[in-house]
Amino acid sequence: MKVVHVVECFSGGTINFINLATKLIPDCQHIVVHGERPDEICPQKVKATFEQEVSFIKWTSVQREISVWKDFKALISLYNILKGIKADVIHLHSSKAGFLGRVVCKALGIKPVIYTPHGAAFLRKDIPAGKVRLFKLLEKIGANISGTVICCSESECRAFTDASIQASFINNGIAVGNRHIEFRKSPDSSLTIVNCGRVTVQKNPLLFNEIARAFEGNAGLRFIWVGEGELQHELESSNIEVTGWLPKQEVLALLRQADLYLSTSLWEGLPFAALEAMSLGKPMLLKDCVGNVDLVQDNYNGFLFSEADEAVQKIKLLQANREMLNEMGAKSIQLCIDRFNIQDTFQRYKEQYSKVSQLNVQ
Template identity: 50%
Template sequence: MKVVHVVECFAAGTAHFINLLTQYTSCEHIVIHGERVDEASAEAVKAKFPEGVSFIHWQHAQREIRPGQDIKALKELIHILKNIQGIDVIHLHSSKAGFLGRAACFLLGKKQVIYTPNGAPFARADVSPKKKSLYILLEKMANKLSGQVVCCSPSEAHSYEELGIKTTYINNGTALPALSPATLTAKPEKTFTIVTCGRVTEQKNPALFNEIAASFVQQQDVKFVWIGEGEKEQRAILNAANISITGWLSKAEVESSVSASDLYLSTSLWEGLPFSVLEALSLGKCLLLSDCVGNKDLVKDGYNGFSFLTATEAIGKIQWLMQNREALRQMEKHSREWSEREFDIQIVSRQYQHLYAQLAGKEHELTVL
């Protein structure tokens, strides 16, 4: 099968998701992509993809809504799609590509189309109510044009169903790392380390992270680590004396740092199904996650961690976990087991392989890596 991926936001979790699909589904993959140079160059992102994936630069694609530029991007996308022969499925990723892609496919008469939001635009907490209403209108309009919505988590799917948009979901997944003996051994109870990973942005709510960390600043045996980087203004919010900001690390270094921690904390305002948390789950970490779309699908209270709404709740859970290390270790075990059952990329890729084959009418040819 020939699968064409269309993505404006060719960086971070979305690019990682497409990368995994190209690795674990047995299809010919073509990626039509924009570029966010402030986050990562397209060349750097492409270098991480497996051999055999083809790339086409979508020059006029950009994040914000600008009608003139968006019309140029739509015309360019139509031209690109017209010139690709033998497309079986078009998979659109994130909201801008989702809207322009469905408009282009409608105008070209293409019906084998999937749209995966990977973070519903109307769930954003950093935009005005007026802008949220615009996002909802655009999602409803695009839904009438072409394709089907396939969300990346149950809670994201529910948010679309609440708008009257029929949808289904396939969980995001991650490659499960082998756990070293050191990972499986109980850690000495000296320093209690709480880690998070991701770009320091308003979405990740550094203010809440800082508030939680600041409440432990007098306790020398508690430290907080933020793996990632961000703009100066957002970094400045993380000013509690017990927070270390590592900057970007290699994949091996991230896995090592997360594995060595006692607790994974996410203070996000909204998510799709976050890969950073999925990877912490796969490493067998106890999770403490803000109760937002996406996060809520990855934690079961008392089973593999806890969800929270306020800093006070989060602080109380950290204190409880520090005093109940045996319960914490049991939750770590549950995280890994749950990851193996539901979030292994090999399971997720088989679900996408079947969906692609179903849309292409090629179920009789189905082979899975």
């Protein structure tokens, strides 16, 4: 079976998902049609993380924000790419590829189409209400044009159905396997608190900074942000270390040594960085938003919060109770096994590929 993945952004959790799909559904031939952003990681470095059998085609003119002329050029570019590939399934990833891709597939008569939003544009909190309504309208139009919407979390799916858009979901997954987890013993009250991701509006670095600033002068607490981005200057509290982008093994080593994973995101799909921390036995302290809410059972494997003061109080509670940290970390691992199992995730996608590919013969 030939599966063509179409994605606007060649970085972040979305490309991580595609990478995993190509590895865990190896009996399919995978082609990745991708845009590139000049401010993102080097495309060659991304391609090097894929298996050699995966093919890549650059998608020109595509970019994140709406631009009638550039979007038209991106539409024509994608039309010319897809008409030259006899695909069994087209899997569209993220909002821009999801809309343009469904228009192109309709024009080409391609029926087996899956669209996974990975954090839909109408969930964004950094845009005016009018633009949110526009993005929601575009999602409704796209759903009526073609394709099956499969969200990456239950809460994202609920956002679609609340907007009267038919959707289902398959949770993103993570491998747990035989990872070596070491829980620290009491009465050590030091805490290392970590977040991973691009330093952008979506990840809300101002809130992270506000939480960290409440502990300035407390030598027992250390905050680390793994990543970089245009809002890096907002992480100005003296107890925050910004590492920049690190190799995967260094990130995993840092997470193993951490005590708590803190996400201040405004919206998500289902974040792989948080799943990675969960799989390594970390309790979760997550901002209450779409995507994050799927990863925390409150007071079981961590806490959800809305305001900085709530997060500060939870950190103080956990700092005073090492056993609670360890217990919640163990429950994070169990949740990964029960609800976010990577083998289950891609077995279900494989079944969906087989199901929609039958539309070619109908």
